[in-house]
Amino acid sequence: MPDDPPVVKEKSLPPPKETEFYDILELPVEASTGQIKKAYFMKARKCHPDKHPDDPEAEEMFKQISVAYEVLSDPEKREMYHIHGKGAMEFSDVDPRAMFAMLFGGGRFDTYIGEIALFNNNPEESPEEFEAANKERVEMLKNQLIQKLKPWMEGNAKEFADSIIAEAEELKQESYGAELLQHIGYIYENEAKQHLKGFLGISGLAAEVKEKVHMLKEVISALNQAVETMMIEEKLELAETEEERRILEPLMQKESIVSMWKVARLDIETAIREACEQVMKDTSIDKPSRKRRAEGIKLIGKVWKRMTPEEGKEGAWQFLAELETQTKA
Numbered sequence: 001m002p003d004d005p006p007v008v009k010e011k012s013l014p015p016p017k018e019t020e021f022y023d024i025l026e027l028p029v030e031a032s033t034g035q036i037k038k039a040y041f042m043k044a045r046k047c048h049p050d051k052h053p054d055d056p057e058a059e060e061m062f063k064q065i066s067v068a069y070e071v072l073s074d075p076e077k078r079e080m081y082h083i084h085g086k087g088a089m090e091f092s093d094v095d096p097r098a099m100f101a102m103l104f105g106g107g108r109f110d111t112y113i114g115e116i117a118l119f120n121n122n123p124e125e126s127p128e129e130f131e132a133a134n135k136e137r138v139e140m141l142k143n144q145l146i147q148k149l150k151p152w153m154e155g156n157a158k159e160f161a162d163s164i165i166a167e168a169e170e171l172k173q174e175s176y177g178a179e180l181l182q183h184i185g186y187i188y189e190n191e192a193k194q195h196l197k198g199f200l201g202i203s204g205l206a207a208e209v210k211e212k213v214h215m216l217k218e219v220i221s222a223l224n225q226a227v228e229t230m231m232i233e234e235k236l237e238l239a240e241t242e243e244e245r246r247i248l249e250p251l252m253q254k255e256s257i258v259s260m261w262k263v264a265r266l267d268i269e270t271a272i273r274e275a276c277e278q279v280m281k282d283t284s285i286d287k288p289s290r291k292r293r294a295e296g297i298k299l300i301g302k303v304w305k306r307m308t309p310e311e312g313k314e315g316a317w318q319f320l321a322e323l324e325t326q327t328k329a
Helices: 020-025 033-046 056-072 075-084 096-102 127-148 157-171 177-195 202-238 242-280 287-305 316-328
Strands: none
Touching: 020 033, 020 056, 033 056, 056 075, 127 242, 127 287, 157 177, 157 287, 177 242, 177 287, 202 242, 242 287
């Protein structure tokens, strides 16, 4: 039986000058990073603006929760808060939806996945505006990928390999970064194999079939998860006793997070695949250059697919497993 991963000790902090942010998240001042993340997830889900579109109190609470999370999840800001309190800190305008999205590796991953549509749900946006925003997102992803491939295209293979490995090591430190790297890596490698099918024959055809099966499974999985979440939500709304709510609420939190993750994966995959196709089918460069681009993208995919969370660092599925334990408690 493998040994348990070592426990990562977090930096000790001085006694806090005030506890407002801890009180908002209902946490003790010694809460771990993982506990802070869980508390944010669970509270943000209850008062998310999409769930309460016409409730200014819920919107305000969501903003407070997001500000508290922004400070307590950042080691430097948290230490400053302990020493000086809220009054001595400067706050930028916080976009609560962006904060919620960052739990899925946003921020550092923006140039690889763009803005996830799930966290930018504007009911007043027309289909034309949505399509224009999506095209802009894909164009940005395409340009970023071309820029990343530049050393490879110039023949600097070692520089290219070193850069993608170093960047992956940094990105996997982000919230659920390893899971996102694995997902992006799978997409890159599979898209590249499809493009190379003219050179790879059966292998390229197999990649195309594999992609279609994979996408179908992803869609079915997301739909099934959405149905499961709605059923639990309905049960929660109809619950008549505190005991029923006590059992259903943590289960609802877990299923909601899984639903968001699966929908986000689909959204990410669609945008990345489109950007990859544009990069590898660019008619402004010759066929050998298009092939070399595909080979570079495939290499990135192979490297990133192998990324795993560091020992002792919480991954997305560890988090969900803990929620499962809380549900059964």
